[in-house]
Amino acid sequence: MNGFSLNQATTKRWPLDELVAGCVAAGVPAVGLWREEVAEYGLDKTATLVRDAGLEVSSLCRGGFFHEADWYDHNRRAIDEAHTLGTDTLVLVSGGLPGRSKDIDGARRHVADAIAALVPDALAAGVRLAIEPLHPMFCADRCVVATLGQALEIAAPHPAHAVGVCVDTYHLWWDDQVWDHIAAAGRQGRIAAFQLADWITPLPEGVLLGRGLPGTGCVDLGRFATAVRAAGYQGYVEVEVFHEDVWSRPGGDVLDEAIRGYLDLL
Amino acid sequence: MNGFSLNQATTKRWPLDELVAGCVAAGVPAVGLWREEVAEYGLDKTATLVRDAGLEVSSLCRGGFFHEADWYDHNRRAIDEAHTLGTDTLVLVSGGLPGRSKDIDGARRHVADAIAALVPDALAAGVRLAIEPLHPMFCADRCVVATLGQALEIAAPHPAHAVGVCVDTYHLWWDDQVWDHIAAAGRQGRIAAFQLADWITPLPEGVLLGRGLPGTGCVDLGRFATAVRAAGYQGYVEVEVFHEDVWSRPGGDVLDEAIRGYLDLL
Numbered sequence: 039m040n041g042f043s044l045n046q047a048t049t050k051r052w053p054l055d056e057l058v059a060g061c062v063a064a065g066v067p068a069v070g071l072w073r074e075e076v077a078e079y080g081l082d083k084t085a086t087l088v089r090d091a092g093l094e095v096s097s098l099c100r101g102g103f104f105h106e107a108d109w110y111d112h113n114r115r116a117i118d119e120a121h122t123l124g125t126d127t128l129v130l131v132s133g134g135l136p137g138r139s140k141d142i143d144g145a146r147r148h149v150a151d152a153i154a155a156l157v158p159d160a161l162a163a164g165v166r167l168a169i170e171p172l173h174p175m176f177c178a179d180r181c182v183v184a185t186l187g188q189a190l191e192i193a194a195p196h197p198a199h200a201v202g203v204c205v206d207t208y209h210l211w212w213d214d215q216v217w218d219h220i221a222a223a224g225r226q227g228r229i230a231a232f233q234l235a236d237w238i239t240p241l242p243e244g245v246l247l248g249r250g251l252p253g254t255g256c257v258d259l260g261r262f263a264t265a266v267r268a269a270g271y272q273g274y275v276e277v278e279v280f281h282e283d284v285w286s287r288p289g290g291d292v293l294d295e296a297i298r299g300y301l302d303l304l
Numbered sequence: 305m306n307g308f309s310l311n312q313a314t315t316k317r318w319p320l321d322e323l324v325a326g327c328v329a330a331g332v333p334a335v336g337l338w339r340e341e342v343a344e345y346g347l348d349k350t351a352t353l354v355r356d357a358g359l360e361v362s363s364l365c366r367g368g369f370f371h372e373a374d375w376y377d378h379n380r381r382a383i384d385e386a387h388t389l390g391t392d393t394l395v396l397v398s399g400g401l402p403g404r405s406k407d408i409d410g411a412r413r414h415v416a417d418a419i420a421a422l423v424p425d426a427l428a429a430g431v432r433l434a435i436e437p438l439h440p441m442f443c444a445d446r447c448v449v450a451t452l453g454q455a456l457e458i459a460a461p462h463p464a465h466a467v468g469v470c471v472d473t474y475h476l477w478w479d480d481q482v483w484d485h486i487a488a489a490g491r492q493g494r495i496a497a498f499q500l501a502d503w504i505t506p507l508p509e510g511v512l513l514g515r516g517l518p519g520t521g522c523v524d525l526g527r528f529a530t531a532v533r534a535a536g537y538q539g540y541v542e543v544e545v546f547h548e549d550v551w552s553r554p555g556g557d558v559l560d561e562a563i564r565g566y567l568d569l570l
């Protein structure tokens with residue numbers, strides 16, 4: 039169990055204090071948090087709650103969304119929040135195409151420039167930016183970084199302790215180049231986070247809330263776990279699932295199933 | 305107008321004889337046909353209708369679906385039908401993962417083996433197999449071939465006049481490697497078909513019927529048209545859109561809008 043982390047988005051409707059108590063009771067050592075939920079509970083109050091419970095914060099989701107006008111202030115605050123919460127990992131989702139733009143190359147260059155602009159802040163705060171490629175179905179409206187290879191290219195100019203990548207099985211499983219990219223990310227010391235979710239069909243309208251708990255879909259999760267370990271990753275395995283059917287269940291039940299899915303990989 | 309083709313799926317509810325008359329009236333030189341609709345109207349009757357109208361058949365959709373048990377007979381028949389309809393291009397959608405399989409590499413190897421098995425039949429019939437990569441969101445249940453690079457790898461062992469690739473803007477626009485792949489496909493003489501559709505959001509449930517008519521979304525279609533021409537492609541530009549809102553409109557109106565979208569690229 040010492041490598042498992044519950045990402046808060048998996049049990050979105052579980053109140054944070056109950057989630058923390060549930061994780062402690064189940065022997066879970068870490069949680070991944072989301073900025074909106076943290077803000078709702080209170081930033082300092084969340085930091086105290088989690089620290090007093092003896093839980094680590096494996097990552098904070100999410101910075102990025104560089105297509106928005108206020109991306110710099112937004113991400114500066116996210117870095118500060120990560121620091122306050124005691125996590126060294128801020129997951130970045132790059133954002134999509136701005137407005138009515140069709141210039142995907144330009145949007146990707148802007149993401150690279152924005153991340154470069156944030157590196158000094160990240161270094162000063164001791165927080166690593168973890169670029170997360172999302173599945174290409176999110177390329178237009180949520181994340182122009184669609185492969186691990188692109189994430190590594192954007193990270194390349196920066197020190198590995200400042201900019202890493204997030205390997206999420208849901209987003210990357212279809213890519214035949216992902217195994218080479220994971221190995222390369224490992225050699226560069228850039229694997230900053232590893233998130234588990236399974237691919238299930240049919241996809242729901244809007245496709246955001248279509249993920250399955252580990253073991254319910256068609257992704258060879260064990261191959262990913264083996265690959266990131268072989269690449270030298272020793273951090274947490276975060277289960278991060280968004281699905282209305284999962285959110286409507288009691289948090290403790292979902293946590294139990296997430297843990298079983300994780301243990302099946304070992 | 306002499307490079308334009310209307311793919312029948314764009315005006316799915318337009319009866320075939322009306323579609324053919326509408327295309328002739330609009331000066332459209334070619335149509336792309338679908339096996340199910342052809343079977344419904346009658347194969348020989350369709351071939352006669354289209355030929356007598358002076359229309360070319362730019363492609364027949366679709367063969368493939370190699371995850372199904374009867375893939376060989378199914379594809380043999382599809383090749384024969386393409387020959388009967390007078391088209392030299394059979395578009396192949398590879399199919400997804402079989403049953404509860406998580407072995408995506410195995411599924412891709414099977415696709416390569418199946419296509420190799422069909423090459424003699426394709427050569428004998430004078431029909432070229434056009435491997436169509438679909439967007440990675442279809443990887444699990446519809447098409448394990450997710451990039452143009454993969455399609456080219458599968459085509460590589462075979463003569464270019466036997467196995468080509470289909471470049472569809474909807475499926476490939478997110479891929480930063482697609483420009484290199486189009487150029488490579490051109491050098492190999494493998495671009496067998498070029499299909500236009502635009503990317504619009506939000507995606508509908510099941511994601512199959514989410515395409516936009518050219519010009520309604522975020523894809524830089526002009527860049528694709530320029531790239532395939534620069535790669536030596538001189539075949540038809542087929543507009544192929546699946547969307548409930550498009551299907552519910554009169555066929556002639558949709559044809560007019562498809563033609564305008566095509567002319568905007570020139």
